[in-house]
Amino acid sequence: MANTVADVEAALDAAxxxxxxxxxxxxxxxxxxxxxxxxxxxxxDDARLISEALEAGELLPAGExxxxxxxxFKDTARxxxxxxxxxxxxxxxxxxxxxxxxxxxTALQKENMRGAMxxxxxxxxxxxxxxxxxxxxxxxAGVQVTDNRPVVLHMIRMARVxxxxxENLQDPNSFVRAVHVTGDLPNxxxxxxxxxxxxxxxxxxxxILHFGSSYGGNALLGxxxxxxxxxxxxxxxxxxxxxxxxxLIGITDKQTGRKYHICGGFPSASGKTNLAMMLAPxxxxxxxxxxxxxxxxxxxxxGEDGKLYAMNPEFGVFGVAKDTNETTNxxxxxxxxxxxxxxxxxxxxxxxxxxxxWEGRTKxxxxxxxxxxxxxxxxxxxxxxxxxxxxxxPNSRFTTTLSKVPNIASDFEEPQGVPIDAIIFxxxxxDREPLIRAITDLAEGVYDGLTLGAEATFAAEGVDGQLRYDxxxxxxxxxxxxxxxxxxxxxxxxxxxxxxxFAHVNWFQRGEDGRFLWPGYRDNLRPLLWLMxxxxxxxxxxxxxxxxxxxxxxxxxxxxQVTPEDLDRILSIDVARWRQEMxxxxxxxxxxxxxxxxxxxxxxxxxAALDAAK
Ligand code: GTP
Ligand code: SPV
Ligand code: MN
Numbered sequence: 001m002a003n004t005v006a007d008v009e010a011a012l013d014a015a016x017x018x019x020x021x022x023x024x025x026x027x028x029x030x031x032x033x034x035x036x037x038x039x040x041x042x043x044x045d046d047a048r049l050i051s052e053a054l055e056a057g058e059l060l061p062a063g064e065x066x067x068x069x070x071x072x073f074k075d076t077a078r079x080x081x082x083x084x085x086x087x088x089x090x091x092x093x094x095x096x097x098x099x100x101x102x103x104x105x106t107a108l109q110k111e112n113m114r115g116a117m118x119x120x121x122x123x124x125x126x127x128x129x130x131x132x133x134x135x136x137x138x139x140x141a142g143v144q145v146t147d148n149r150p151v152v153l154h155m156i157r158m159a160r161v162x163x164x165x166x167e168n169l170q171d172p173n174s175f176v177r178a179v180h181v182t183g184d185l186p187n188x189x190x191x192x193x194x195x196x197x198x199x200x201x202x203x204x205x206x207x208i209l210h211f212g213s214s215y216g217g218n219a220l221l222g223x224x225x226x227x228x229x230x231x232x233x234x235x236x237x238x239x240x241x242x243x244x245x246x247x248l249i250g251i252t253d254k255q256t257g258r259k260y261h262i263c264g265g266f267p268s269a270s271g272k273t274n275l276a277m278m279l280a281p282x283x284x285x286x287x288x289x290x291x292x293x294x295x296x297x298x299x300x301x302x303g304e305d306g307k308l309y310a311m312n313p314e315f316g317v318f319g320v321a322k323d324t325n326e327t328t329n330x331x332x333x334x335x336x337x338x339x340x341x342x343x344x345x346x347x348x349x350x351x352x353x354x355x356x357x358w359e360g361r362t363k364x365x366x367x368x369x370x371x372x373x374x375x376x377x378x379x380x381x382x383x384x385x386x387x388x389x390x391x392x393x394p395n396s397r398f399t400t401t402l403s404k405v406p407n408i409a410s411d412f413e414e415p416q417g418v419p420i421d422a423i424i425f426x427x428x429x430x431d432r433e434p435l436i437r438a439i440t441d442l443a444e445g446v447y448d449g450l451t452l453g454a455e456a457t458f459a460a461e462g463v464d465g466q467l468r469y470d471x472x473x474x475x476x477x478x479x480x481x482x483x484x485x486x487x488x489x490x491x492x493x494x495x496x497x498x499x500x501x502f503a504h505v506n507w508f509q510r511g512e513d514g515r516f517l518w519p520g521y522r523d524n525l526r527p528l529l530w531l532m533x534x535x536x537x538x539x540x541x542x543x544x545x546x547x548x549x550x551x552x553x554x555x556x557x558x559x560x561q562v563t564p565e566d567l568d569r570i571l572s573i574d575v576a577r578w579r580q581e582m583x584x585x586x587x588x589x590x591x592x593x594x595x596x597x598x599x600x601x602x603x604x605x606x607x608a609a610l611d612a613a614k
Pocket of ligand 2: 218268
């Protein structure tokens with residue numbers, strides 16, 4: 001039976017939810033979706049909701065205070081081609097935002113959502129995508145409604161959740177309306193011409209309408225849809241800030257007492273979480289301490305003191321499980337210990353022992369295989385001999401809160417953000433891109449971000465191994481035209497009085513035999529330390545047409561597993577390959593009508609330097 005208006009009013013009253021604008025919004029969607037009950041949730045409801053989810057079989061126990069969930073097998077990653085940014089202004093159409101008219105998409109989504117919560121509870125999740133009292137707090141409040149309890153449990157980990165975050169807004173109407181309806185997952189035609197899923201951000205109405213998934217960025221609307229797409233649009237429309245798919249770390253030099261902050265974008269599943277959680281390698285641990293601020297989103301603005309600041313609007317980590325182990329990322333393992341409340345999604349599971357496993361967790365899979373189920377729930381013991389399908393989905397993930405990360409920065413909850421020393425870009429690139437190249441000019445740094453290219457990964461539906469451009473790692477999250485995006489970057493960072501240094505990094509160069517030439521992970525601190533030394537004028541590097549590279553003896557390589565030949569490879573520029581790349585870049589940039597002249601000038605400067613090089 002559908003709820004009545006009086007029932008909804010009673011639920012809102014019981015939760016102390018007084019904001020009239022929120023109440024009207026909730027009442028509208030309760031009625032429209034035909035939800036049977038309405039329940040307002042706060043983080044304090046976590047334990048009860050966990051019990052209910054275990055009882056209902058939506059979660060399974062995975063050790064003390066650890067949980068396992070499976071998503072529908074055709075619903076395991078963001079869907080880029082079903083994701084749309086709509087507005088009322090056709091001029092907002094860009095190359096990557098799949099722009100559609102707001103009225104058309106709103107009508108379509110309302111039709112999809114009509115009556116779709118019949119017989120279900122509609123959970124109301126008031127949230128904040130920032131530290132309370134952050135200078136950007138007014139862009140951070142939202143209310144997600146959803147018919148999916150595991151989505152609620154993920155949101156409680158990934159965002160600050162509670163009625164208090166929407167009760168005292170300066171403008172009580174300034175919250176993002178975020179509507180999520182799971183839909184009948186087995187009957188949505190995923191990937192067929194009759195696909196019924198749509199993930200829509202109506203950016204100029206600050207309304208998000210997602211239909212047809214319960215997974216990650218499709219369903220946790222505070223994270224990707226609000227934290228990245230809506231916030232990027234708001235940052236541009238207000239002229240005040242940038243929202244980027246960036247990790248954010250602090251590096252303290254214990255010898256000098258200086259603390260550096262670096263943020264940067266790598267495309268999905270390309271190493272942000274691992275870099276952000278990095279511990280200093282053993283030989284550098286006495287001198288340097290790395291602190292974790294964020295692994296997926298940063299908002300950047302210029303503070304009153306004229307410095308460029310950044311903060312992580314999230315409250316948790318939704319990290320890739322694959323290859324997470326004691327060597328690659330001990331910090332991640334530390335954040336998902338018993339009692340942490342972590343939720344594992346689409347990894348392999350053993351209901352008898354309540355253990356979880358994923359490829360790369362240990363060198364070999366568990367043996368004997370008794371009791372183990374793959375991510376779809378099929379017994380490993382029943383597999384045909386020679387079946388090499390992974391046990392865990394390659395985009396399987398763990399969800400935990402920032403406070404559980406062992407090297408979380410002590411000031412991660414402080415509202416003022418941290419001053420930024422460097423902005424880095426990187427992706428999976430098997431050749432051409434050296435380990436690190438530093439860029440001191442702002443326009444060349446922005447140009448470098450706009451031409452970030454990487455191999456496709458499994459975090460989005462698509463083909464593995466194919467190279468594609470992913471400007472600033474924001475391709476799936478672009479919400480306004482790229483030319484305006486470039487201009488906005490030049491404006492915001494250009495307004496900072498201490499400009500950050502830029503760098504392009506690549507941990508993924510491979511040899512002819514396919515092996516990685518650089519050990520990566522914790523050793524990635526070494527090129528970043530070099531970058532800070534370069535900024536401080538302590539090293540000079542080697543000038544190349546595409547930036548400054550470290551001289552071999554400027555990198556501290558104590559104990560690093562890398563051969564001299566491989567080191568030569570990753571610290572040099574293949575001019576011929578780069579010249580070829582410049583042609584591809586030109587084609588790529590030509591897609592963006594009205595790109596600022598500074599960006600074209602940067603492109604021509606790099607091209608001319610390559611032409612002049614031997
Ligand atoms: P999203 O959460 O999808 O935005 O991804 P992310 O950029 O945070 O990716 P993440 O750090 O989770 O890394 C994805 C994959 O890359 C994992 O399987 C990592 O083990 C692997 N990886 C990360 N850093 C390195 C590295 O330095 N070297 C190598 N070889 N692999 C790495
Ligand atoms: C990504 O795909 O870039 C993620 C995971 O960070 S999701 O939340 O699914 O977008
Ligand atoms: Mn991401």
